[in-house]
Amino acid sequence: MRSGARNHGPFGRKILIFEAGANRRGVVKTAIADLADFAGLDPFFRIIERGLDGLAGPGHFFDLLAEDITVEYVVTVPGYPRQVQGRAAVAELYRPYSTMIILDRCFDLAVHHDATKGVVVLEYASEGHVVGTGRRYANRYISVLTLRDGEVTHWRDYLDPVAVFDALGWPSR
Numbered sequence: 599m600r601s602g603a604r605n606h607g608p609f610g611r612k613i614l615i616f617e618a619g620a621n622r623r624g625v626v627k628t629a630i631a632d633l634a635d636f637a638g639l640d641p642f643f644r645i646i647e648r649g650l651d652g653l654a655g656p657g658h659f660f661d662l663l664a665e666d667i668t669v670e671y672v673v674t675v676p677g678y679p680r681q682v683q684g685r686a687a688v689a690e691l692y693r694p695y696s697t698m699i700i701l702d703r704c705f706d707l708a709v710h711h712d713a714t715k716g717v718v719v720l721e722y723a724s725e726g727h728v729v730g731t732g733r734r735y736a737n738r739y740i741s742v743l744t745l746r747d748g749e750v751t752h753w754r755d756y757l758d759p760v761a762v763f764d765a766l767g768w769p770s771r
Contacts, residue, residue, distance in 0.1 A: 638696025
């Protein structure tokens with residue numbers, strides 16, 4: 599079955615099956631193991647997939663990323679890297695996210711696409727809660743993505759770090 603192929607699971611629910619597979623250029627991607635680890639990010643994955651529908655993919659969020667992607671976190675929080683190289687490294691950076699924050703929804707998607715330059719700008723918002731305290735989390739984002747052959751090769755991300763600090767209670771007041 600090809601990567602991201604739809605299948606029906608128990609009780610008629612649709613499930614996605616992800617395997618190592620070739621991208622549009624025939625480059626085989628390594629599988630991202632244990633996708634259940636990323637459950638708290640599902641709303642983020644879905645809004646990015648929706649924003650890139652017809653421009654990249656198809657497939658799960660990780661299928662949209664080039665194997666050699668560069669992700670830059672232009673506005674970030676202390677302890678978070680400024681730059682990550684590679685699809686597997688992005689997955690490992692995001693893997694523990696659900697132990698701190700669970701996103702309940704992502705919304706207000708705006709898509710700006712420059713087909714001549716292969717650039718997509720996604721604007722969106724999220725709401726969720728902090729694991730352990732239940733404190734609410736809300737943020738707005740701008741993601742500037744460069745596409746090549748139906749994959750995201752470069753990602754510049756912007757968010758409001760104060761929203762992260764407020765949700766996590768840092769610094770303590």
